[in-house]
Amino acid sequence: MPQTITRGYKTLLEEANAKVETIPASDAIQLLNSGDAVFVDLRDPRELEREGRMPGAFHCPRGMLEFWIDPDSPYHKKVFAQDKQFVFFCAGGWRSALSAATAKDMGLKPVAHLGGGFAAWKEAGGPIELESPSKESS
Numbered sequence: 001m002p003q004t005i006t007r008g009y010k011t012l013l014e015e016a017n018a019k020v021e022t023i024p025a026s027d028a029i030q031l032l033n034s035g036d037a038v039f040v041d042l043r044d045p046r047e048l049e050r051e052g053r054m055p056g057a058f059h060c061p062r063g064m065l066e067f068w069i070d071p072d073s074p075y076h077k078k079v080f081a082q083d084k085q086f087v088f089f090c091a092g093g094w095r096s097a098l099s100a101a102t103a104k105d106m107g108l109k110p111v112a113h114l115g116g117g118f119a120a121w122k123e124a125g126g127p128i129e130l131e132s133p134s135k136e137s138s
Contacts, residue, residue, distance in 0.1 A: 013094060016101035021112035023087060025124035028114050032056065032126070037085040042095050043118065051118060052128040054089070062095050069106055080108065089114035089121070 023031065031037050032054070039057040041048070048059065058079050060068055067075040080086070086108055088096040096113035103111045114121060122128060 009094070013097055016097040020097065020100040020104055021110075022093075022097070022115040023112045024115050025120040025126060028087060028089075028121065029124060029126045031085075031087065037087050038079060038082060039114075040086055040088045040099075041118075042088060042090045042099055047091060047118075049131045051091070051122075052130045054118070054121060055127050055129050057089075062090070062099060065099055066102065066106065069103055069108055085110045085112065087112050087114055090117045092119055093117040 028039075032039060039054055041054060041057040041059045042062045042065070043051075043059075044061065045059075053059075058077075060077070064075065067073045068077040069080045070076060071081060086100075086103060088100045088103065088111065090096045090099075093113065093116050096117060100111045100113040116123075
């Protein structure tokens with residue numbers, strides 16, 4: 001029997017975007033320099049290798065988010081206990097909107113996400129650190 005999806009990704013994204021602040025890339029660049037926020041990179045490690053990293057961003061694979069946020073989890077990361085704003089980002093802004101909404105639902109605050117993701121960050125001239133080529137590939 002075929003599945004009937006009653007709340008698709010578009011609805012989930014609309015709900016998430018209505019719930020959390022979206023920060024434009026130009027504002028995010030200024031926020032990164034202020035030290036008042038923790039930028040959380042949700043991208044897959046292969047994306048980081050291919051596209052580069054935002055300097056100082058904390059890498060949290062999307063699949064570990066809830067476990068790393070919750071202080072009762074054996075996987076909790078202390079970075080999520082800081083009294084700062086948390087700005088989530090991914091490649092294009094979809095995973096980060098859903099992640100920011102989930103983090104907010106869990107009680108993390110304040111949270112936001114980077115509109116347009118890492119692609120918008122690059123387009124706005126945000127700083128990028130590239131991965132060093134591995135010794136095995138040379």
